[in-house]
Amino acid sequence: xxxxxxxxxxADWQLAGIIDAPTAQALQAKDPGRWWLNLLLGLAAWFSAxxxxxATMGPWVLLVDNALGRSLYALILLWAAWQLQRNQGLFxxxxxxxxxxxxxxxxxxxxxxxxxxxxxxxQSIAVVGLPLALxxxxxxDSQRHRQLCVLFALLYASMLLESxxxxxxxxxxxxxxxxxxxxxxxxxxxxxAARYFRPALDGVTLFALLLALSxxxxxxxxxxxxxxxxxxxxxxxxxxxxxxVLAVIWLFRIELAHWRWAAPLIALVLVLLLFQAPALLLASxxxxxxxxxxxxxxxxxxxxxxxxxxxxxxxxxxxxxxHKSWLLMLAGMLLLACYWLWQRRGRAAV
Numbered sequence: 001x002x003x004x005x006x007x008x009x010x011a012d013w014q015l016a017g018i019i020d021a022p023t024a025q026a027l028q029a030k031d032p033g034r035w036w037l038n039l040l041l042g043l044a045a046w047f048s049a050x051x052x053x054x055a056t057m058g059p060w061v062l063l064v065d066n067a068l069g070r071s072l073y074a075l076i077l078l079w080a081a082w083q084l085q086r087n088q089g090l091f092x093x094x095x096x097x098x099x100x101x102x103x104x105x106x107x108x109x110x111x112x113x114x115x116x117x118x119x120x121x122x123q124s125i126a127v128v129g130l131p132l133a134l135x136x137x138x139x140x141d142s143q144r145h146r147q148l149c150v151l152f153a154l155l156y157a158s159m160l161l162e163s164x165x166x167x168x169x170x171x172x173x174x175x176x177x178x179x180x181x182x183x184x185x186x187x188x189x190x191x192x193a194a195r196y197f198r199p200a201l202d203g204v205t206l207f208a209l210l211l212a213l214s215x216x217x218x219x220x221x222x223x224x225x226x227x228x229x230x231x232x233x234x235x236x237x238x239x240x241x242x243x244x245v246l247a248v249i250w251l252f253r254i255e256l257a258h259w260r261w262a263a264p265l266i267a268l269v270l271v272l273l274l275f276q277a278p279a280l281l282l283a284s285x286x287x288x289x290x291x292x293x294x295x296x297x298x299x300x301x302x303x304x305x306x307x308x309x310x311x312x313x314x315x316x317x318x319x320x321x322x323h324k325s326w327l328l329m330l331a332g333m334l335l336l337a338c339y340w341l342w343q344r345r346g347r348a349a350v
Contacts, residue, residue: 038090045094053077053102070110077103078136085140097145104132104152122159130156143199150203158211165232171211172239175282178205179243182289183250205286205298209305212240212279216313240278241271244285251288266338273331276319279309 060073081100084092108129115124130153137149154174161167181188181201188197215236248267274281287302314324 041091042094045091046098049095049098049102053099067110067114070106074103074106074110077106082139085142085145093142093144096140097142097148100136100140100145101148104129104136107132122162126156126159129153130160137196137200141195143195146196146199147202150200151207154203154207158207167211168215168232168236171208171215172236174204174208174211175240175243178208178286179247179289181205182286182293182295183247185293185295202298205290209279209283209286212282213309213312216277216279216309217316237275237278240281241275244271244281247285247289251292266334269334270331273327273334277309277313280306280313283309 057073061070063069064072077099081096081103084096084099108125111128112121112124115127118124119127133149133153133156137146137153140146140149158167158170161170178201181197181204185201188194191197215233245264245267249263252263271281283302283305287299287306290298290302310328314321314328
């Protein structure tokens with residue numbers, strides 16, 4: 001978003017009572033700078049962190065070569081990141097991010113190795129990494145850092161569940177949280193806890209989409225030809241379909257107030273046509289919600305995810321190309337017909 005657009009948006013927020021005058025002045029005084037300069041500062045921060053860690057880790061490990069010694073070094077990195085985040089500036093923020101991720105990585109590596117005799121490789125990593133990522137999410141006041149901590153925490157939780165029915169339930173719950181979060185953004189955006197909600201929602205949205213793509217591909221499912229496992233997978237598809245229908249009804253509750261059954265019927269037909277493509281349904285649903293919530297970043301990313309999900313499903317060998325071509329053609333014709341009817345009659349009735 002350009003600077004003039006940002007100033008106009010901040011002024012609109014102040015007039016609407018979303019932010020007060022001091023907050024508006026602080027936002028107006030904050031200059032994001034040029035993108036290429038921010039990129040150079042970020043690269044410089046990560047390169048500086050790499051040099052500092054490379055220069056100090058080797059001698060430290062030579063002096064104290066045990067689990068406690070390496071853990072102490074990791075805690076020093078985390079403490080340095082916590083101290084740096086008190087200062088302002090992109091360079092300092094990226095430096096703190098690099099130190100924090102490095103410290104977390106060292107702790108996870110050290111203690112997962114210690115737990116290997118008791119747990120599996122993935123479980124040992126998840127047991128150590130999950131509480132650590134959640135703790136660092138609360139400690140460091142940085143949006144980028146919190147987004148990454150949420151992603152790591154969700155990844156560790158999925159590693160605990162491994163694969164199969166529990167992971168399908170987990171994927172469905174994350175999709176529901178993402179849909180609920182974006183549909184209620186205007187309510188929680190005014191709260192003081194929004195600085196925690198927004199990065200958490202970004203992480204949940206991205207991970208829910210990744211799980212949906214994986215489920216659509218069948219990478220981590222490895223479901224044998226058993227009726228119970230197939231029912232779990234159908235249940236996941238059904239949950240995504242229900243979320244799509246509910247989101248469409250909620251989004252068009254005002255525009256289609258004169259035709260109350262139009263939105264549910266259109267959504268039902270779409271989910272019946274695309275029932276076997278949960279990632280495509282979820283990406284399209286979240287794309288509508290993030291556009292309604294006016295998130296410009298996700299509004300740019302959502303079409304890309306839709307294209308990836310569409311390409312993956314189209315070239316997947318679970319169904320014939322002719323079958324999928326007919327389904328996509330019917331879905332496209334339905335959307336075009338809805339658009340034509342809306343242009344002819346819908347706008348005049350609103």
